[in-house]
Amino acid sequence: MEAAGRHIALIGFMGAGKTTVGAEVARLCQRPFVDVDAQLEHHHGLTIPELFAERGEVWFRNAESELTRELLDRREPHVLALGGGAVMRPETRAALLSHAFTVLLEIDPDEAWLRVSRTSHRPLAADEEGFRALYGERLPVYLEAADAVVRDVDGVLLAAGGIVVERGALARLDEHVPGDGAVELVADERVLDLHRPALGARLTATHTVPSGEAAKTLAICERLWVELALDRSGTVVALGGGTTTDVAGFVAATFLRGVAWMSVPSTLVGQVDAAIGGKTGIDLVQGKNLVGAFHPPARIVADPDLLATLPARQRAEGMAEVVKTGLLANRELWRLPDLQLVRGCAAFKTAVCLADPTERGRRAILNLGHTFAHALETAGGYREPSHGDAVALGLRAALSLSVRHLGLDPAVLAEIEVLLPVEPARVDAGRAWEALARDKKARGGRVRLVLLEAPGKPAFPVELPDEEIRAALAALVAA
Numbered sequence: 001m002e003a004a005g006r007h008i009a010l011i012g013f014m015g016a017g018k019t020t021v022g023a024e025v026a027r028l029c030q031r032p033f034v035d036v037d038a039q040l041e042h043h044h045g046l047t048i049p050e051l052f053a054e055r056g057e058v059w060f061r062n063a064e065s066e067l068t069r070e071l072l073d074r075r076e077p078h079v080l081a082l083g084g085g086a087v088m089r090p091e092t093r094a095a096l097l098s099h100a101f102t103v104l105l106e107i108d109p110d111e112a113w114l115r116v117s118r119t120s121h122r123p124l125a126a127d128e129e130g131f132r133a134l135y136g137e138r139l140p141v142y143l144e145a146a147d148a149v150v151r152d153v154d155g156v157l158l159a160a161g162g163i164v165v166e167r168g169a170l171a172r173l174d175e176h177v178p179g180d181g182a183v184e185l186v187a188d189e190r191v192l193d194l195h196r197p198a199l200g201a202r203l204t205a206t207h208t209v210p211s212g213e214a215a216k217t218l219a220i221c222e223r224l225w226v227e228l229a230l231d232r233s234g235t236v237v238a239l240g241g242g243t244t245t246d247v248a249g250f251v252a253a254t255f256l257r258g259v260a261w262m263s264v265p266s267t268l269v270g271q272v273d274a275a276i277g278g279k280t281g282i283d284l285v286q287g288k289n290l291v292g293a294f295h296p297p298a299r300i301v302a303d304p305d306l307l308a309t310l311p312a313r314q315r316a317e318g319m320a321e322v323v324k325t326g327l328l329a330n331r332e333l334w335r336l337p338d339l340q341l342v343r344g345c346a347a348f349k350t351a352v353c354l355a356d357p358t359e360r361g362r363r364a365i366l367n368l369g370h371t372f373a374h375a376l377e378t379a380g381g382y383r384e385p386s387h388g389d390a391v392a393l394g395l396r397a398a399l400s401l402s403v404r405h406l407g408l409d410p411a412v413l414a415e416i417e418v419l420l421p422v423e424p425a426r427v428d429a430g431r432a433w434e435a436l437a438r439d440k441k442a443r444g445g446r447v448r449l450v451l452l453e454a455p456g457k458p459a460f461p462v463e464l465p466d467e468e469i470r471a472a473l474a475a476l477v478a479a
């Protein structure tokens, strides 16, 4: 993740919305937010026009530069909205380069003028001609200072996570591969039959892996470790669903003690969830995902056009995660066309992972419904229910407990039942409870549930009496 451990600094022309976007990005990543202009006003007890009028532009630029650099020097990663002219100072640009992931919030001059002339009394927006000249003068400097150019909150978060969501990206994949070393492709054999990634002259080898969970084995890792001929400057590119990106990411994490990798998820599960957050791994006979590593991909390229060939069953798997994400984010992401849906889900997961890169706190909210889902999957020996059905059922249990204990509006549960229609699981209720109890034992005797007070307001950890949890689980199982 590009911005893990670094400040996210928003730059751009007046009227671009740096303050509004910055505050929302900070809220989602749970970082402090500082608007440099507002801080200067607060500090000196005068508005920006008053500071300009009373002390002059040179004084203002000095004060702005000093404060910006002081903020960038702070250790705790912040989200900062810089003043429109701040990056004109070389020392500020140098500080950005060493301490921040810098994002240009783009706006065209017509729109900027419309917003600024309507709403504010900015000292440098007195007349339209001067305003446009200033825009022309600053734009090249903004572009030079920016690590990414975006237009909205999702854009900032995706850039901060190194994620590109773009229709048709597979045909230009070589443009996105980081570094300049050799590239080896690890692809799901079925996906490679359907889609051909354009990797250009840097591609030196292609390795296929079986489709589905069969890819996540030690035997496949060993074959890939032996076949790979990359040196440490090379990049592994993984093309496929969550199983392919999990195994290829793990191989990249361990080969030569870690080489760079790029994830190209081809399923809805992959694009909205599995490819994001840096968790890689394989299965053991004792259970899924028991061996792995945190090894974030250098880049993630999600091409929603790949989803056109996805079987309906596989799409439904992904929709369960989309609905979960929408509930956590308080956005009806499931109603959006694929491009916006993938952007919104990937941006939200990135924000949660930026807040908690190694899963020590906030990231637990992504498990909404999953405690119950895992118990059902374990009871069914991972043959049935499918993961998507298990999550759909698990969400029902989590939401019905939320209605009863946290005052969640019952209409939310009713809507989820319509959105994710699913039959009760044909598993043994006793076994499912045993699986949940084993999980509980492993966590110090407590089931720590993620519930929902309202859409956008997850509650974690929630502890409830065993009888309540057991009854909610039993309600998911066919009699």
Ligand SMILES: NC(=O)c1ccc[n+]([C@@H]2O[C@H](COP(=O)([O-])OP(=O)(O)OC[C@H]3O[C@@H](n4cnc5c(N)ncnc54)[C@H](O)[C@@H]3O)[C@@H](O)[C@H]2O)c1
Binding pocket: 188, 190, 191, 194, 211, 212, 213, 216, 240, 241, 242, 243, 244, 246, 266, 267, 268, 269, 270, 273, 274, 275, 276, 277, 278, 279, 280, 281, 288, 289, 306, 307, 308, 309, 310, 311, 314, 317
């Ligand atoms: N690392 C993480 O954070 C994380 C998060 C969630 C899930 N996961 C893992 O992800 C895996 C599930 O991923 P998945 O649901 O993508 O399954 P998958 O990788 O098994 O893919 C499902 C099926 O779809 C096929 N397929 C893939 N892309 C296709 C396309 N574009 N067109 C047609 N067919 C296509 C595959 O060949 C496969 O048969 C699990 O192993 C799970 O543990 C990991």
